Amino acid sequence: MAAETNGEGSISQSLPDDVMEMIVAFLSISDLPRAALVCKQWHSFIASSPICRELSHSLHKCKPWLFLVGAKKRRCLGFDPGARRWIRLPPFSLNPDEQDVIIMEGDGFIFSISGDRLKFMNSFLNPRKWRESAAAMQVWRQNPLICHDRGKLIMIGGVHEFEENPLSVEMLDLKSGEWEMCDPLPGEFGQKASSTWLSSAVFSGKIYVLEKWKGDFCCYELQSKRWGKVMSVRPLASSSSSQCVKYFCLACRIGLVLAGLIRENGDLSFRMYIVEENKMECKEGTELRMPDEMLKLIAGRETSEEEEEEEEYSSSSYAEHIECRGEGDLVYVFSKSRYVNKRRVCLFDFSTGVWEMLADNDGGLCMDWREGVLFVCCSVTLEETSPVI
16 A cells, blocks of 8 residues: 655555554664654554554563673763664763762662762663662672662672671662661672672572682572572583683573583683572583684684684683673673773574674774773663663
């Protein structure tokens, strides 16, 4: 059916709803605000159609964005997995008296920590408003492991050097603004109780805390507010010649996921497994291995064969910079090193089972990496994208 137009070129005959639904099904969450500007009919359909709400909800829950934020200059980029493109975003801003604070990431948030004061933000598109806890933290912290679940922020370890207990844990109720001291992290984590050494995932009402280098883990019950027994991850390595050199814990839609960098016969590989809750035992037949060439590209190892012979790729100096973030159906893997030849990010989608190297459209990843860059994986709603995309 051809659409009739008046002399000014506007559409005078509406497209059928079934045609509109077909069009909308091909759009990403960042495309919808643009599509709403086509005409009044498109704006009304996108604003009120159940299929648009369903699409927005599905993408919001299953396809989280990856945000890159400069720790000093606050330059910001966002990757929209629906549109498969990087989007340049306005830089973040801080008040003049806040230049010396510690800026860090954690569980879909960016945090500003200054002594016992905490500010946080989990909306990277709009509105970009820092929220501040009404009450001061009871313990001064520098680089805590931070988790979020059902209106609670949990700060684990990362205390200032003059504090007595490096294992202290406290919880902020986002509604009341009050802090509550919790049972401390088990003593087995010792001086490694900080975000530098620990990985975490919130899954089924529990916080899983995993030591990245040794594989010790412990589970915190959010309802009972008690820590469980400290155990060791069952080896990810598949043979006696294999050794897991770094662990990650992720909460995805498919379940609790254990990822690891494994050294085998002098080479590194990146693998993921779906695991049994509470045991951290890998389920048989669930291994998902990143193509080795992708891992080399992420680590910036674009060298000749002669150079690779001189300096083995399996060096632990590369392993320590590899990180990953995951939520919904997606896992992003990247290097936080300031010295890689070219910045790249790899994406795995559980819904398709496909590994993908993300394209760097218009040089978007050429940030000033010497200043440090925060990587935040979090969901985005249609309402957030409208004012900025």
